[in-house]
Amino acid sequence: xxxxxxxxxxxxxxxxxxxxxxxxxxxxxxxxxxxxxxxxxxxxxxxxxxxxxxxxxxxxxxxxxxxxxxxxxxxxxxxxxxxxxxxxxxxxxxxxxxxxxxxxxxxxxxxxxxxxxxxxxxxxxxxxxxxxxxxxxxxxxxxxxxxxxxxxxxxxxxxxxxxxxxxxxxxxxxxxxxxxxxxxxxxxxxxxxxxxxxxxxxxxxxxxxxxxxxxxxxxxxxxxxxxxxxxxxxxxxxxxxxxxxxxxxxxxxxxxxxxxxxxxxxxxxxxxxxxxx
Numbered sequence: 001x002x003x004x005x006x007x008x009x010x011x012x013x014x015x016x017x018x019x020x021x022x023x024x025x026x027x028x029x030x031x032x033x034x035x036x037x038x039x040x041x042x043x044x045x046x047x048x049x050x051x052x053x054x055x056x057x058x059x060x061x062x063x064x065x066x067x068x069x070x071x072x073x074x075x076x077x078x079x080x081x082x083x084x085x086x087x088x089x090x091x092x093x094x095x096x097x098x099x100x101x102x103x104x105x106x107x108x109x110x111x112x113x114x115x116x117x118x119x120x121x122x123x124x125x126x127x128x129x130x131x132x133x134x135x136x137x138x139x140x141x142x143x144x145x146x147x148x149x150x151x152x153x154x155x156x157x158x159x160x161x162x163x164x165x166x167x168x169x170x171x172x173x174x175x176x177x178x179x180x181x182x183x184x185x186x187x188x189x190x191x192x193x194x195x196x197x198x199x200x201x202x203x204x205x206x207x208x209x210x211x212x213x214x215x216x217x218x219x220x221x222x223x224x225x226x227x228x229x230x231x232x233x234x235x236x237x238x239x240x241x242x243x244x245x246x247x248x249x250x251x252x253x254x255x256x257x258x259x260x261x262x263x264x265x266x267x268x269x270x271x272x273x274x275x276x277x
Contacts (some may be wrong), residue, residue, distance in 0.1 A: 010235045011039045011077045015070065015096055016085030016113070016227065017046035017058070017122065023267030024050075024221035031270040034227035036250070038235065041077055043069035046088035048122070052220060058122060060088035061200035063095035067179035070099045079255075080235035084135065085226050090127045092109055097134035107234040110139040110178070111227035112148050128152060137174035141240065143227045144170070145184045160185055160195045164206040177201075180240055182209075182250030184226060194252075198244050209244055211252045218258020218266035225270050226251040 014029035026042050033040035036110050045066050049056040073079065082105050087093050100108055114123040128151055136142055136152075146157050152173075159168055167181040168266050179202065187197045196209040229250045233243035250270075257272035 003093065006037070009037055009039045009078040010227070010232075011041055012235055013041045013043065013047055013070070013073055013077075013082045014078045014085065014232055015043045015066070015082065015087070016111075016224070017048055017088065017096055018044055019048055019050050019221075021051040021220075021262065021267070023052065023265075028221040028224040028268070028270060029083060029085065029228040032202045032225050032250075032254075035270050035273055036229060036232040038232050039077075041073045041079070043073060045092050046086050046122070048086075051264065052266060053264030055122070058088065060092060060124075063089075063091040066092050067095050067099065070096070074099075074103055074105075079105065081109065081231040083109045083111065083231040085111050085224055085227070086113040086122045087127075088122065089124050090130045093127060093130040097138060100135075100138050106140070107231060108139050108141075108197055109227050109231040109234070110135045110142045111223055112136075112142060112144050112149050112152065112174065113223070114151055132173050136170070137177045139178040140234065141180045141182060141230065142170065142178050143182045143184060143223065143230065145223055149183050157183075160197075163195070163197040164199065167206065168196050168204075171199055171201045182230070182244055184223060196244075196248060201238060207241055207244070209248045211248060214252070214255050216258055218255060218257060218268055220265040220267045222251060222255060222268055222271075225254050225268055228270075 012033050017025045019025040029114045030040040046060045048058045167183050170181045181199045183197045192224040193210050194213050229247035235248045254268040254270050257269045260266050
């Protein structure tokens with residue numbers, strides 16, 4: 001069930017895109033924060049004309065408009081964690097990086113969104129290197145799915161057995177960070193399980209986060225919900241492993257209780273706790 005709100009909940013800032021279908025992006029992030037008892041703030045990096053079937057068009061905010069939103073939030077609200085999602089352009093990636101550095105933001109979870117579950121491209125060509133050079137080094141955790149990890153490493157990942165080495169390589173692309181990598185392996189279902197891999201750079205340890213695979217079509221927004229839940233748990237002081245485990249459990253239930261709306265991939269349901277177990 002949902003945790004009750006307090007009068008002084010932690011504030012989590014999502015910097016991401018808007019899904020007009022309501023299933024992913026900022027909509028999913030804010031629902032997740034609310035479900036976990038947090039106050040969600042947002043800075044809009046892009047707008048998409050999107051539904052459960054396709055991304056028709058996308059429109060990126062200017063870096064000036066994005067920076068203005070971030071600065072307004074940080075000037076007033078005590079942000080305990082930051083989650084980034086769809087940023088759209090190289091300039092927006094650089095603007096977010098600058099804000100993180102200038103304000104020494106903590107508990108930064110970078111979800112390097114590149115492609116929608118329907119196949120729509122959400123990041124301009126050539127921006128992958130900007131991720132590697134800017135946001136990944138200053139992130140506490142990055143949470144690519146298998147496709148995004150392949151794009152960042154420019155290689156193919158064909159089984160769950162490939163994920164530990166890939167996570168380790170992503171963590172060490174920069175000499176300074178990120179502190180951890182979680183590759184969400186839902187695209188590589190094996191033995192009836194959806195396996196995510198957490199690699200912690202400081203200890204050089206790998207953890208497998210396992211859940212039974214669900215035979216459902218309600219998967220839209222899965223990555224957004226996972227990274228938002230992770231940021232929320234880090235904001236209240238959970239260890240990385242505890243936060244990742246809690247985020248995995250929360251996301252699995254959001255998929256299990258997904259919404260059969262539209263004619264494509266239905267959205268996961270971060271508010272599943274409203275309706276009991």
